Amino acid sequence: MVEESKDFTDSAEPVSKSQRKRDAREVRSLAARLIGLPAADLAAIPLDGGLRDEIERARAIRSHSARKRQLQFVAKMLRRERAEDIRAALDSLDESARQLNARQHRSEAWRDHLIEAGDQAIGELIELRRDADAQAIRQLLRNALREKERNKPPAAARSLFRLLRELDESAPLPPAPVR
Numbered sequence: 001m002v003e004e005s006k007d008f009t010d011s012a013e014p015v016s017k018s019q020r021k022r023d024a025r026e027v028r029s030l031a032a033r034l035i036g037l038p039a040a041d042l043a044a045i046p047l048d049g050g051l052r053d054e055i056e057r058a059r060a061i062r063s064h065s066a067r068k069r070q071l072q073f074v075a076k077m078l079r080r081e082r083a084e085d086i087r088a089a090l091d092s093l094d095e096s097a098r099q100l101n102a103r104q105h106r107s108e109a110w111r112d113h114l115i116e117a118g119d120q121a122i123g124e125l126i127e128l129r130r131d132a133d134a135q136a137i138r139q140l141l142r143n144a145l146r147e148k149e150r151n152k153p154p155a156a157a158r159s160l161f162r163l164l165r166e167l168d169e170s171a172p173l174p175p176a177p178v179r
C-alpha cells in the first residue's frame with residue numbers, strides 16, 4: 001500500500017510558482033496580441049462568441065487601467081479555451097505575413113537589379129523565367145531610367161515593381177543576383 005501512494009505522488013508533480021507565473025504572462029501576452037489584431041485577422045481566429053465579444057469590448061476601451069482589467073479578464077477566459085488552436089491560427093497569420101514580406105523583398109531586389117544592370121539583367125530574368133513579358137519589362141525599365149535621369153517621380157519603377165510582384169505571385173522569383 002505504501003508503494004501505491006508513492007506512485008501517486010510521483011505522477012502528480014506540482015507546478016512551481018515560477019512556472020505558473022510564466023504561463024500567466026504567456027496567456028496575457030496572447031490576450032494582448034488578440035486585442036491588437038486587425039478586425040479582418042481576428043475574424044480568422046477560432047474563438048467562441050463570448051471571448052470574441054470581450055475582445056471587442058477591450059478594443060473599445062480607452063482608459064489605461066480599465067483596458068488593463070479587461071485584458072486580464074480576456075486572459076482569464078483564454079485559460080479556459082483551447083489556446084493551441086488560437087496559437088496555431090496566429091502562427092498561420094504570421095507565416096502568410098512572412099511570405100508576403102519575402103515576396104515584396106524579392107520583387108524590390110529584382111527591380112533594383114534591373115535598374116542598375118539594365119539589359120543584361122533583363123536577359124538574366126528572362127533566362128530564369130520564360131513566362132516573363134520581356135517587352136513590357138524593357139519598356140518599363142527604359143521609362144524608369146528616363147525618370148531617374150530627369151529626377152521625376154518613379155512611376156515606371158513602381159509599375160515595374162508591380163509587374164515583378166505579379167510574376168512572383170504566379171511562381172516565386174529566384175533571388176536577384178548580388179552585384
